[in-house]
Amino acid sequence: MTAQPAAIQASFEKQIDQAIIAVVGYFVLAATTIHLTTDGRNMATMWPADALILALLLRNPRNHWGAILAAGWMGNFLANALTRDWAPGLIFYGAINMTQTCLAAWLITRKRPADDLLADVPTVLRFVLYAGIVTPAAAAAIGAGLSAWNYAQPLVPSFVRWYLSVALGLLIVTPFAMAVLNSSYLKLFRSRSRVENIQAVALQVVNLVVTVAVFGQHSLPLLFLPMTSVVLIAFRIGRLGTILAVMVVGVAGSAAMFLYHPIWVIGGDAAVQQYFFQFYLVIMLVTTLPVATAVSSRSEVLVRLAECEEALGLITAHSPQGLLGYNSVGICQWAQGPLKSYLGVEPEAMIGRSLDALALRAGDVASELLAQGGLAGRRAVFEFSPVLRPALTLEASVGLVRRNGISCGTVVALRDLTRRKVQEVVLLSHLQRDGLTGLVDSPGFRKHLHASFGDGGRQATLALIDIDRFKSINDAHGHAIGDAVLIEICKRLKAVTRDEDVLARVGGDEFAVLLRCDLETARAVCERMVDEVRSAPVFTDGSVSVLASISCGLAEYRPGISPDAVLQLAYSALHALKRSGRNGVRAVA
Incomplete structure (x- = not known):
């Protein structure tokens, strides 16, 4: 109350x-x-x-x-x-x-x-x-x-x-x-150095003196001088200084003209003099204010850029990531972070050097940089071991920097995955295995899925794979041939996946793959899986030859989505594909 x-x-x-x-x-x-x-x-x-x-x-x-x-x-x-x-x-x-x-x-x-x-x-x-x-x-x-x-x-x-x-x-x-x-003038005064403030005051005083001198006499054609001083103020002080300068010209010029002399070469009575001076002020305002606005906007942008650069420097200085920036011709422009620990070289030593210096320490990254023109703007993420630090496993994120749609450079971010890779190996070694294929089984895969999605810093895509009409193969040829088909399809899937991907058998004729990549890369991997399975019979024995195909449903992991939600999305994509024709790849919309 x-x-x-x-x-x-x-x-x-x-x-x-x-x-x-x-x-x-x-x-x-x-x-x-x-x-x-x-x-x-x-x-x-x-x-x-x-x-x-x-x-x-x-x-x-x-x-x-x-x-x-x-x-x-x-x-x-x-x-x-x-x-x-x-x-x-x-x-x-x-x-x-x-x-x-x-x-x-x-x-x-x-x-x-x-x-x-x-x-x-x-x-x-x-x-x-x-x-x-x-x-x-x-x-x-x-x-x-x-x-x-x-x-x-x-x-x-x-x-x-x-x-x-x-x-x-x-x-x-x-x-x-x-x-x-x-208080904009007070803020401007406090944001500038003492020398800059003295210069600003001096310019305004000069503008006042010039205005009084020009409009206080009628023997010399000096009307250009106040315009010159205001333009100078526009460039040196910006918008606020220009507003003050034009106002000074308006007040001081009116007073000097009224108290002393009419404007030089302008005939007529006082009304004509006044009309001319008003027109003069309009021209001055229209001429100088756009210049001052542009200068002020540019200054504000430069200040914000400096603040962002300082903040970025503080962040990267304390970041566990190593960062490298290359221009369009492959010369390193800046380098920060623990590059000494990752690549065996100080960040300062990389600046100004070409991709050859990076290739000596991280050949995979250098190759990716050379291939950036074909990425169409997508970010490439991959793992590698540095030449001078073979015991480490690093993740490299390579992305293009574009200006007006044109590539003007590349940024590389390096992250140490060594500890996590060791933990993954330990985790996989303790997971239960499927007796027929030797793959991780469904409970073990779910456990690994939850552990992997807890690391929100990496890209990951889940693929669920179903053998099309596998029951018909079992019914027609028996369970022994059906098991042989499962083993052969498992081998073909393994041939396409990488060591860092996790392949599991999660059902009788269902497989799951955790792919460490973005959705588009995962789609390409799964399309190769589909081609591998359908390209040749999966079982041949005398007169018996069995052909098979698979359907893949994809869902990309994003921060904030639970593992169960990603599974559900992948199942939805898989079921939609099977309803529309099977033998292909479908990603969740």
Whole structure:
């Protein structure tokens, strides 16, 4: 019961804080802008005060908007009342500004939050559409009519000045205000070195001085200089620095132009000067912001890559796996892990060397790397014994690294299986055997299956094999020939499997094979088994010749699947095959 009042109080206090920021910030920005850049009657070149309110709305839940908008209206009224000639219409200026700002915030956030207005292209376009086109145009139409009524300003020029002033203020200052409110500038300052921060401050100071110098004189054509300084800031500091730099040009340029001199070579009255400067700011924003966004995105990617590289280095340094990375021409680019224990060579000694150096220590791995072009992107996993460490049994996982669909390198991961291989031999030696074929029997195979699937780090596929219509062979030729058929089929299955695979007889005419490979490799192995059995008679004695075929059902083991579930999947594949025609291989979908 006490949590709810506490939450309500915290929400109320936050609304009060945001309202204070809104009223004080709006008053200061509006009064300063009017005093420095207008004569008290016309619109400012850029109106930044609304941007503060928009930033506050975007950062707060909608149930806090009422307090922020009311405080913003109060700040607007106080600023206009103190800096302009009094007129009853001043009461409505704040209402127009707050309505347009609320509408812009609602349109921007109606589909998703806008924590970063310049995060990606769709967000930028949505921000420009609603804050730079739609709502300023609607507000300008009403505001121009009010200015014509209050100060007898011409309607069309007043509309253009209002629209450009508000649109520029929202587009330039809103991202800056949000960055200030969410401490992005503080985070940027803390993330950079002292020298980088000094350089950033110096660049902003230079930009300010250049802007004042250019727009404070009218004898030299130097309008390119502020653009140059902002572009430099875009490359050196990125998005946040560019937003600040453009805002500095807008405010300082307006003030210098209003207080000192008109823009060089631009004729006409103050309105024409203002139009030109607004257009100048638009060009600057459109030119520099994409550059700054690209630079910032690239910097963020580089930071994330550095973090990932450091994390990967820590992981591999303490990993029991040995890792080797080769480029597309077979030169080792990096090597980590216990390669000294595995291959008899330090990781640093492998870097920069070709596959020949690997072939001297692990010929099977080098051969696999040379054959990688035919893998079609599949990961190859196999076991081998190193040349300099013949007592070890290592598992090598070899996979392609692709960029834009093109192979650009290969990664080799080595794992020591020696202890487990010894345990497997011991386990197999204690398993019960089938009296006829000498294979592991059904209980022993299930025991081995559970033990093997407990090692989740290896690929494994279960194959269940059934002799097609074996009962007919027994009925036609007798059990003695039937037993001879079983023994012959067992020999042919053994000829296809590898030493690391486990072959078992799990029923009268059923076999099971635990294959240490992925599903596609297991499918190829089983297809060879099917061909071996049906290629020649499985029993021949005088006039008696017996042909046979087998059906194979496959299921791949994946982490999280129990051994019994894998068995059931393999049985389902086998039964589906037998219903559709037998004499083949079927993998579970």
